[in-house]
Amino acid sequence: MADNLLEVDAIETCYGLSQVLFGLSLQIKAGEMVALMGRNGMGKTTTIRSIMGLTPARAGAIRFAGEAVRGLPSYKIAKLGIGLVPEGRQIFPNLTVRENLVAASGNRLGASDPWTIEKIHALFPRLAERTSNMGVTLSGGEQQMLAIGRALMTNPKLLILDEATEGLAPLIRDEIWSCLSMLKGRGQSVLVIDKNVENLARIADRHYIIERGKTVWSGTSEQLIAEPDLQHKYLGI
Amino acid sequence: MVESLLRVDNLVRRFGGITATDNLSMEVVPGELHAIIGPNGAGKTTLISQLTGQLMPNSGTIHFGGRDVTGLPSYKRSRLGLARSFQITSLLKDFSAIDNVALAAQAHDGHSFRFWGNARKERHLRDAARAALERVGLGKRADIVVSQLSHGEQRELELAVALATKPKLLLLDEPMAGLGVTESARMVSLLKELRKEVTIVLVEHDMEAVFALADRITVLVYGRVIACDVPDAIRKHDEVKRAYLGEQHAVTRHG
Amino acid sequence: MYLVIEQLLNGLQFGLLLFLLAAGLTLVFGIMDFVNLAHGSLYMMGAYFAATFVAWTGSFVLGALLALGATLLLGIVLEFSALRHLYGRDHLDQVLATFGLILFFNDAVRLIWGPAGLALPLPTWLTVPVQIIPGVYYPAYRLMIILVALAVAALLYLVVMRTRVGMLIRAGASNREMIGALGINIKLLFTLVFGLGAALAGLAGLMQAPILTVQIGMGENILILAFVIIVIGGIGSIRGAFMAAIFVGMIDTLGRAFLPDLLRKVLSGAAASTAAPALSSMLIYLLMAIVLVVRPEGLFPAAKR
């Protein structure tokens, strides 16, 4: 399947001796928005860490943009065009807001209309007000905005958002969702983890549900909405 | 008029050019669950930190239980019955979950200048800790080292630690953040129970939870209180809608 | 009056000399957050290389350039073969590992060059005292040190604080994983930066050699001084290190110059002549202790810039 941007095939990942992922698979096509769902501790973040090479998978295969990336160092994977908004924000505390953005900036893949600091500021006016503050002094939500802005600044082929709306005010959260819709409209591929099933069902194309390190269900938004049982069984709604 | 448990008068805190807390006054009465909401960077965390003493205000006063605590360091306030959870998880990463909670229990069980007996064998501390863990749903994960818990579990542990200090006033900074849907629901019902025992100040961006739980809501914008009222009034409050909620949440009802 | 001016000048130039010593360490320890005790060894190697190459080539400038290249290479080799595995680790692991390197280098130098030390003579054009203001002479070579130190300070500040590479180094020091996830080859970057730090150490070593000595263990006392300066200035702040170096240089020089006479005015002669040297021995440490007690994060904490 050549048109898959990302292909994860039966990966297994461990933290030290404890295995977390047991043969997990998923695919993302170019231009698609895919959601990863599951309860706390089921391995969503670990999946992403494996894709990025931060916690390398021990077995299985990962292909991104036609290249086998399992085993590559994370910077090489990122260079192929993945932008990450990590869990827990992980902004650089000792850099200013502006420096956080500049450090990440790059348009390796030559996007025609790349993200710039001005555009990020337009998306998050709050960041414009804090532009020369140290990262460490930002409020939780401001840090989250910065983390999203930083990932966008890399102008990625695939944007990965791990709980990117955590701690954001409702208004901003809505902003992010509409921004994601807009991105999707421009053909951006996105992998998103979020607990807001309603919004995910509204804008994502397909969904994977993870349970104990395996994908236990996958399907389109229509299928997801059509099966309330599923949500109850795996997500507890 | 009920005697207030916590009273804040004209609190000001500046960071360089920013006024994060701007002449803020508010009151929390015993037994209520008082929610604080507001846009990102409105100064909610800064306020909580001043209440618990991690940050000192530039001016203004804080009274807790009728006593002026403005100048007290955080450990003393904790002993008076002020407990908090941190927005950005702050735990003893290399300790097991139960050790984290037991230490909190120990803090309120007389002084800790005891150099001899094995603290991990003190029955009542361990029991209290286990109970708190059970309460937040971490009973089975007691012996796991914190760094190996998932993000959501760590959020739950934050609450257990705060609970173990047997506080009079519990200050929760975004306890739902990072919790899955199931866990959020569990947290809401846990808070519903807790509020019967302890006064709670809740900072949260999860509006469903806030409207379901709060007796009163204070709304902060740029460090100032723009509204303080019961949930229904806040929901309709124009300025709040504009600054924070947006249209969608003004109409959503919690089911 | 001349005396005071001259001593102020001495203090200033000693401070700049100290900055030169501390510059490489600011980069490696202050910015990259790697506690490198072997910095003193690289400093020593720089001096030994320079003494050797100058003797070979017969040219001070050529020898110095070769020595710079050699320490750069040595730094890169060290980083690549061992130290890169220690970045994320506890500071104390770094202390132990680089302490091992000190032992190694000291004995390696003794084995290769013998215990006697080497001489690094100056070319004659640098040995003449220069009259800077009427009546005040200054060694030409020291003037050159001042210039080099200022250049290094400016360069370092621009690179670290004003360029994207500098941002990446600082970011990488605080969160390596994340910088990798942004597509930056942090390993390579750090290798190069470490090499640059080593070259700066080497530069300090070879610049010092003509006024101090080329000796085994020459790096160790200087290492402590460099740490003192960085800590007083505030870890991670280049401006802080620069100011602290001048501050320490001034206090140290002026203290030694005027303290004994001052004390003699307040204390009895005998008490003063025992107290003054003891006090001036402790002066730098006393200064650091006072600064840290009053400002626990140094004079210019990096986070607040």
Add this chain to the structure above:
Amino acid sequence: MKPKLNASSAVAALVCAALVLLPVYSAATGNIFILTLFTRIVIFALAAASLNLIMGYGGMMSFGHAAYLGIGGYAVGILAAEGIGSGFIQWPVALAASALFALVVGALSLRTRGVYFIMITLAFAQMAYYITSGLSRYGGDDGLTVYKRSDFAGLINLSDRNQFYYLCLACLFGGLYLIWRIVNSRFGLVVQGVRSNEQRMQAIGFHANRYRLVCFVIAGTICGLAGALLANNTDFVSPAVMYWTRSGDLMVMVILGGMGSLFGPVIGAIVYLLLEELLSQFTEYSGLILGPVLLLIVLFARGGIMGLLGRMSRG
């Protein structure tokens, strides 16, 4: 935290047994020097163990710990020089002086954290070094000879090699036992909690610095005891024991053996000092071997020798 029978506790037990039996071996073979050597090692092990208490458990990286060796030693030396030979006076004074110094240094230094703490403790130790170097009445930097070892009213004869060795060993074991109890006590848990996350401990009601300070003083006092022993062992005390390189040696022993492991510093002291002694028999260039050994231990044995043993037994 049950004591399991793994490689590290087995090694600890073996080493203890060997230390206890050493005088027998020495007598049987007529090798007196090994006893002399190990007396010194045992004393340094005690000092390293005390450093481990603050460094490994308390997270306080003191780079001035050798100061207490000097203070304990000078207390004995100065009293001896002034004609007070009784150990019942000398030793309590040594402990009290160390405790007092630790109290002052700790109270000021604990305002800082991390590398700043490392450097400020270094500063105080260096000041102590320069002050004792200036004590011309007591030999200045030439040092002070202790003509008679501490006198314990005939209870124990410190000039007898075996008795002195066992005294040192008893102090070491006593110190380790004390540290072990402390570490597992309420106090110990608080101190370790503060190391892990100070803000959190403060928020649940602990005055972090007070616990830190007490811990710092305890460690300083134990090290002061080591200093008193060292002065008796060398019959001599000089500022050189306080120089920063000595503090560095102590740190190396702790990290080498395994920081935060009760027995680690003992192993560290034995390995480091023995290696130094043995290597110097074979080569004048011992650093060429010792240096890379230290580097390799850091690279491949996280948590020092004890960490390595622990991992080996876990497979």
Add this chain to the structure above:
Amino acid sequence: ADSVKIGFVSTFSGPTAVIGNDMRNSFELALDHLGRKIDGKPVEVIYEDDQQKPDVGKQKTEKLIQSDKVDFIVGYIWSNVLLASLKTAVDSKTFLISANAGPSQLAGELCSPYVFSTSWQNDQTPQAMGTYMTQKGVKSAFLIGPNYAAGKDMLAGVKSTFKGQVVGEEYTVWPSQLDFSAELTKARNSGAESIFVFYPGAAGVQFLNQYTQAGIKQQIPLYTAFTIDETTLPLQKDNAIGVPGTQQWVNDLPNEENKKFVADYRKKYPGLRPSFYGAQAYDAANLINSAVIAVKGDLTKKDAMKAEMEKANFKSVRGPFKYGNNHIPIQNFYLQDVVKDADGQLSLKTVATIVKDDQDRFHDKCPMK
């Protein structure tokens, strides 16, 4: 015993190893000259490195005495190492010969029947320099030295014999001071007619560098003690030319023994020249030789050996000398200067004899009469 066992404690690692090496080289040469036998018995020497640390030195001394059971123990560059080790040696009644360190205690209250020196007492050398400066008619001097025991002794030594005016006295931080410009500036501005310094080893190189570069060499002459010797001269080079010092031994002393020592040393160790440290070690070997021969190899006769050594009955490279009651030599001190050799190399040269048969000023305090 069918061999003579000698322990040799000195510094063989770190920057000062250069001194230790010179002492060992000279000691080995002396043994070569003795045919590596004393009174027909083979000699066994065990070298131990004290790392310049008192407690290590003491431990090495103990090892030599307890484990190796040596008959003599020789060496000791540093006063503090010697003082730390002294008690062990004296308590075990092992002969200790200090081949360098000469703290006042050793000459005074700590003197012992089992301890001899082949060097001097610290104060003697600067005293000789003070005498010379007085003889030369120097009117005023500025004194600079490191702030530690020997440094203070040295300046006190000069002051005790220098009759001119001491206009200033500066102590610098030891061992870590890098920069002497504050002191040099003060010296220049003090109007003193001369500067006296004591800086052993690397510090001496450093001081001369800065003294020369500051241009003070052309303005104020420098007088030294223990600042220029064969171990530092290769680093000091031209900076040292014309800077006088005093010493009890200079390489060109005209006695036969010395000529042989210097010539054979340079032959055996090409590129190196012996220093006074080595000369003292060389003498120590010959002192031991004389004692063993006197008791015909019966090393248990300690009293007889002591009596023999007190006679200083051997050919010293410094020429004949006597022992005082405290076992410290009573000897001449010479003025030395740096000159260019016939082959264009720098070397030290005897200029004059400053004091004859000088005895240290602490011998009264020694209980041995």
